[in-house]
Amino acid sequence: MSAEASRAPAIRMRGVVKTFGGVVANRDASLEVHQGEIHALVGENGAGKSTLMRVLAGLYAPDGGTVEVHGREVTGWKTTEAIAAGVGMVHQHFMLVPTLTVAENVVLGSEPTKGMTIDLHRAVLEVESLCKRCGLHVDPRARIADLTVGEAQRVEILKALYRGAKVLILDEPTAVLSPPEVQELWTVLRALRADGGTVVLITHKLDEVIAVSDNITVMRAGATVSQLATQGTTPRDIARAMVGRDVNLHLDAMGAVRHGTAHGAAATTAGAAPALRVHGLRVMSDRGTVAVNDLSLEIHPGEIVGIAGVEGNGQTELLEAIAGLRTWQSGRIQLGTHDCHGLSVRDRADYGLSHIPEDRHRRGLVLDYSIADNLILGRQHHFATRTGLDRSRIAANAAEQIQRFDIRPPIAHVPARALSGGNQQKIVIAREMGREFTVLLAAQPTRGVDVGAIEFIHEQLRAARNAGKGILLVSADLPEVLALSDRIAVMYGGRFVTILPAADCSAELLGPYMTGAAA
Structure with a gap:
């Protein structure tokens, strides 16, 4: 490397332009990041951050502008060239093979061999060693399909580090991590920086930007x-x-971003019948273990009950059972006056249940469907005629929800796949909150959305609560739970270890319950 190249920034992108049909994702986008730096890339949903980084990682060829890495012109290079040069990208939405194990996914394309065959034993040992070095703990032998969302995110990070990434691009890496896991990741990134590595961090969490970035x-x-x-x-x-x-x-x-205080503002009517009642619920995980163990809960009209806890303690299975996406072994779920035993997802929706799922790709969207069609998923029968779907009503509904929830681009026929993660989330929220409901299950409702959208979503949740809706909120963001909830239930090991008025709670008080120390 020449002396001039050694002094060049690790990344220099100038005047980058990238369009998809009629949608302009990047226009005159620039970025300069120096070696040994943690650089935060921020902006609203749809601002073009992920697209710009996909250009850097070789996934997209730009329509204009230049890209340099360590002083070398690489505009339009391929993903294989980027990986070989030490540029690795951890995507917001997972690129994993569900039927393979953690170890098989991490080494995929770079498998250790023994003779003419893949050495899976060595792969497991190498991934175990990498997990220990990085503090990203996950079982190398587990199947991806059996992992929690948080565990799958760790696998994505391990994939990039396994390939020796020296320029590491992280797109919303902490969206599914618990606070201790976030701190472990910061340790990894700081160690990489100290070793001369370069990190570009895309995040909507402004406290993270302040805590870990240099520029x-x-x-x-x-x-x-x-x-x-x-x-x-x-x-x-x-x-x-x-x-x-x-x-x-x-x-x-x-x-940490706090968006007002809900405490004391609930419209709960004393003595009113619960909008949702769960009693003695027992639910199994996909691994055959008990995920929810003899759990009981009531949510009244005009109340937000927040569930705090480290992910993987049964929150997902609880909400899926209530939503009708998972069977339960024993116990009872009651929606208003309706016993949910034997009720389909459609039945529950017709009785007033809305559900914002934690994984928008797996449960919330059909990515190749248009925005308009995604906005009626699960409610198609309300837009049907004798001869098919009423396209004029579907278009009118899309126009209303796109405007109300500021979905970008505001083009109803664009496929959901073409939108940023945050705008995909807005589609799900618009569909579930833009109709009549009595109970809302909100799992990670602001995951991957920008500060302006978080402000808006929180306003919508409070307005629904104040209008007499019952809301069950699950969020890995403890400040969000504290800011929105009227009562907070801490979930550990499939049980509620405490349920407290939110006005009496703090992060310091809830922390020991979340880790099981005070259970």
Whole structure:
């Protein structure tokens, strides 16, 4: 490498343009990141962050502009070339083979061999060693299909590190990680930086930007609009640069985004019949273990009950059982006056149950369907005629929901696959909250969305609560649970170890319950 190349930034992208049909994803986008730096790339949903990074990783060829890595012109290079040069990208949506094990996914394409065959034993040992070094704990022998969302995210990170990534691009890596796992990831990233590695971190969590990054690039509407040094910058400064206006945030002492306080604002009517009642519920996991163990809960009209806890303690199985997506061994679920035993998902929806699933790709969307068609999924029978679907009503519904929930691009016929993760999430939220319901199951409702959208979604949840809806909120973001809930149930080992008024709760109080120390 020449002396000039050694002084060049690790990444230099100038004037990048990328379009998909009539949708402009990047227009005059630029980025400069130096070696040994953790650089945050932020912006609203649909600002073009992920597209720009996919250009860097060789997944997309730009329509204009230049890309350099360590002083070398690489505009339009292929993914294989990027990987060989030490550029690795951890995608927001998993690129894993569900039927293979963790170890098989991590080494896929770079498998260790023994003679003419793949050495799976060695692969397991190598992945175990990598897990220990990185603090990203997952069973190398487990099948991807049997993992929690959080465990699958760790596998994606391990894949990039296994291939020796020196420029590591992370697209919303902490969206499914618990607070201790986030801190472990920061340890990994700081170690990589200390070793001369370079990290580009895409995140909507402004406290993370402040905690771990050295510099910040802000994108808006596909273009780079601001470059900031993290030191001396506040979350409010970043939010203003992202959205172009002041965002109504409340920031706690740790910098975590808090969006107002729900405590004491609930419209719960004393003595009112529960909107949702769960009694003695026992649910099995996909692995055949007990995920929910003799659990009981009541949610009243005009109340948000938040579930706090490290992911993998039965939250997913609980909500899937209530939603009708998973059978249960024993116990009872009652929606208003209706016993849910034997009721289909459609029946429960018709009786007033809405469900925002934690995994929008697996449970919430058909990616190749249009925005308009995704906005009626599960409700097609309400838009049917004797001869088929009423396309004029579907278009009118799409126009209304796209405007109300600010889905971008606002083009009803665009497939959901073409949207950013945050705008895909808006489709799910618009469908589930844009109709009449009495009970809402909200699993990770703001996962992967920007600060402006978080503000809006929180306003929608509070408005629904104040209108007398019952809401069961599950979120890995403890500040979100604290900010929105009227009561908080801490789930550990498939049980509620405590249920407290939110006004009495704090992160310090709930932490020991979440880890089982106070169970």
